[in-house]
Amino acid sequence: MTRLELRDVRKSFGALEVLAGVSLDVGAGEFVSILGPSGAGKSTLFQLLTGALKGEGSMRFDGAPLDDHGARFAFMPQRDALMPWRRVIDNATLGLEVQGLSRRAARQRVAPLFAGFGLAGFERAWPAELSGGMRQRAALLRTVVQQRDMLLLDEPFGALDALTRAAMQRWLETMWQGNRWTALLITHDVREAVLLSDRIYVLSARPARVVSEVAVPLPRPRTESAALAREAAAIEAGILDTLLGQPIPISRSSDGELK
Ligand SMILES: Nc1ncnc2c1ncn2[C@@H]1O[C@H](COP(=O)(O)OP(=O)(O)O)[C@@H](O)[C@H]1O
Ligand SMILES: [Mg+2]
DSSP states (O other): OEEEEEEEEEEEETTEEEEEEEEEEEETTOEEEEEOOTTSSHHHHHHHHHTSSOOEEEEEETTEEOOOHHHHEEEEOSSOOSOTTSOHHHHHTHHHHHTTOOHHHHHHHHGGGTTTTTOTTOTTSOGGGSOHHHHHHHHHHHHHTTOOSEEEEESTTTTSOHHHHHHHHHHHHHHHHHHOOOEEEEESOHHHHHHHOSEEEEEOSSSBOEEEEEEOOOOSSTTSOHHHHHHHHHHHHHHHHHHTTOOOOOOBOTTSOBO
């Protein structure tokens, strides 16, 4: 079942054309990535989804025009995810408090999740006392606890060192397998997109449009075997060729198999 459906979504800032007509779908329980170069317009697309910006084109959710933006999406922004003056638990409750829950009720909702997010014992810590990976898990906890229809994750691991990023990607894949959130992830990391996604939309440089849609029909978890790693590497190579303007060696046949 299709949840999010974008058709020919466009956005310009004055003379600067950023989105030149983006069309994409996200199904229920699907993990979809938007992969594109920096400055392409990826974050702008999320701002259109959350209603922070207005654009043109069609945005539909569950078959109806998307007008109640805030109620649909739990959004994890690219920067400034945690407020440094709030303790970790009070950062985690923020989205729920915005929804109208009392802080006490919100704390009761988030507290049991700390262990699964690798944050047990850090409820009363300040964000500055956490490692980069822990901060991102706290931001993700705050996002998923809102129990919206869909997660929007804007380069959640972009600022982490390579090793922490790899650990976080594996952790997110495990969490997603357990929860089957409907998720749309922005990234410029090809490997991250292939590891996490059911499907990937590859965007051109600005003004952005979809240049390729790539299915990733690999079993999960994706980090298990060398054979899987080789298949993933082949998909990555195909996407890199697309991004770098080479012929596309990967296409999807009608039965969904990668060729
Ligand atoms: N509010 C804004 N006003 C003017 N230009 C903007 C605004 N937001 C983003 N841009 C410009 O739009 C382009 C795309 O930005 P962005 O969506 O952040 O790219 P990405 O997330 O893909 O790196 C950039 O050139 C950026 O400078
Ligand atoms: Mg961005």
